[in-house]
Amino acid sequence: MSTHHTSTDDADPRPKAVLFCPDCGHESGLPGDWIVDEDPGRTTHTCPACDATVEERRRPEPMLAP
Template identity: 50%
Template structure:
């Protein structure tokens, strides 16, 4: 009996922290080349290729100014 092969066999492995742009398909690690705008209330990640908003994180503990 031969071992089961993963459906991902033959594809490059990705980090679990990889973000994907739904608009253009750009991908990079969460701490990669994304444009990050930080405000006291939130952090926004924007695609460096097409400027689509990828992720908005609300800060649970706002930064103290």
């Protein structure tokens, strides 16, 4: 017996990388309409609707040559 899989070409799928605001429920893909602040040690995504911090990532320190 074979399994039939429907094609998703006609569907409007959500992007694979989607961030959700925990405070107001705003959602958008990456890159989306998030406010991005990049410092030397971290990247922060802020919600454009309510100014909540959605994601904060520390950047790894570069490896020094021996």
